[in-house]
Amino acid sequence: MADLIQYLIIVPLAAAFLIPLFAKKARWLCQVLAQAGVLIITALSFAIALYVKDGLTLIYNVGRWPVPTGISLVVDSLSAFMLVISNFVMLVIVLYSNSYIKKYSDTWKHYSLLMMVVSGVNGVLVTGDIFNLYVFLEIASIAVYALFAFGLRKESFEAAFKYAVMSTVASTFVLLGIAVLYSYVSTLNMAGIASALTAKEQSGSVIKFVTVLFLMGFGLKAALVPFHSWLPDAYSESPATVPAISSGILIKVLGVYTLGRILFNVFGMQPAVSHILLALAVMSMVLGGIMAFGQTNVRRLLGYSSISQIGYIFLALGVGTKLALVGGLFHILNHSISKSLLFLNVGLVEDHPDMAKKPVNAFTALAGAMSICGVPPTGGFWSKLIIIIACIEAGHIALAFIAVVVSIFTIAYYFRALTPVLFSQGKAAEARPGAKGMPFSMGFAVILLAVISVASGVVLMPNAANALLTGAVNILIGGTGYASAAMGALR
Amino acid sequence: MIQKGMSVIVKTVTKITLGFILLYAVYISLNGHTGPGGGFAGGVIVALSFVHIMLVFGKEMALKRLRSYVLRGLTCAGALIFLYAATVKFSGGCVPFGAFLEKSVSCRLFNSEITLPFCEMLIIGAGLFAIFVALVLLSKSDRYDSE
């Protein structure tokens, strides 16, 4: 099983380089290659998740070099949880883009860049080496710079340049942090760093410095509030699949997963760091909610809503109890599904204005919005409830109060955004001349995501998914026990 | 303009030296395993030789020979061979034809010492020249890529 981990990176890379070879000859082949590549890795990540859900740790040594010399790929429950979410969302988005992307020229570039993003994201999730993590982070980021500029409009170039500059500076901070860390512990393996830090007597100031660098770097990728300004701009002018990927996958994987993995498992969570996380989380929640109110563009509104919801996830990470982490990881799942669903709805309406009030669009958008607002039967309700209860349990009454208030805010601005779609009496917009109605794949994609976003509360009942979630939480709770798990599986 | 590109002296010298430049690029990229050099440096020399052709013979002449899909194909083929060779090495022969490549003596040429620098030269050479072409032509016309 461990030998299969490498194919999570190899398959999308191979697809990314095969697609340009068929670019002009066979357009359908590009779609088929992309779809097949994502399908393979989704199946693979589900298989790996089923295998590791009981707390196993899979290790693969690249090139058969043993760990202090070579790079290791480590998959535990946390990686598998994120792998399943990101690859499934990507599968649905590729399915959707088969008909969505037709209005652009050079569609093969879109598919090729998507596959690059997938390989970068999977690489970040499976790697056990901190410099390798930086390399995959850059691969995913560079592909996304190009994707944000894909609209070829004035505004999209501006937004892409803004994001590219900010994100590159953030990556440079991450690289500086890695360099400082390497000069301190003389190893790049994350498990090795964790055990070296526990062995050292005094590691306070260096770790504080590196933590701040990582908070800046990964915090920008996660769009936490002082570093958030790229996100609404970048989302407002690009093909609708790109914000769906960015909001559904990238800010979770490149920001939340990396910070969680490094702060919890490599450094061991310090109380001071968790206070910083709580402060950033509250700022993100409140400012994202307030800014979303003033928006007239629905894409920017959804962008600010993403910032607000990322605040909830970091709130859970900052509280750091077992219940809070269950809520936080579950909220990652809910927000990935619902927010990508809403962006796909936006793309659907922009393409087919006559579809806005049809049930297939209106009800799926309602399901997504309900899940993000936290209306009871949906998954988002349970995750927010768990986070708020965990805050009260840990004694943070004020934080729980803020979370509730922001949740009410969320309902208010989503209600404002959805009212014209659902309740206005006006005539439905005219279909574009020559439009042939909604393609099957787009409708299927949004319905699939809507069903999951409503029914994802099932994860909390005892079953395989729940075992995976609990395993992921145990990895985070275990702290630097990650080192012994990753090292122990080697022997 | 009657004559494209530079004067006839420069063109003749370029024709003579071009083969040597490419040979030097191959030497550099194969030398990289034990000495200074490597696929990246060799690839940069290949790309510079293409740029050289473009400057001397004019843009149209160079682009007639090296269309964008040729460059794209070379880059992607190089990357794919690179990926395949790396996969053979990583998985210890657990890919199609992998065992054959690992074991047989006659296929030692497909070893990382020869293949990987050569592929890297291909990728970097074609890729950097493609980027150069893209940056040069970007301001002239949007539709270079869709011939």
Next chain:
Amino acid sequence: MVTYILCLMLFCVGLYCVLRKRNLIKIIIGIGIMGYAVNLFIILAGYRAQSRAPIYANDQIVARMVDPLPQAMVMTSIVLELSVTLILIAIAIRIYEKYGTFDITKINKLKG
């Protein structure tokens, strides 16, 4: 120690250039300078006093050599920076085409 301080100053020069300059090309140059400073820092982190390059050959005995791993890291990060710079330049050229200027105060279609 002086070397490290100079390296930090180089980093700050790059950061200042990114934050304060109004020309797109100067911002790209600033990003390049930041990258060079970090690369220099990584190389310095692997340096040991009076040691030589980590090239291993059959006929030589290397007693003290510098840490080879940072040099491999720098190779990788240089290539990544090259690709970032290229994509930034490509976007900057397209911006010039659309807006007719490199001045970021005039490129303000998007607000907040």
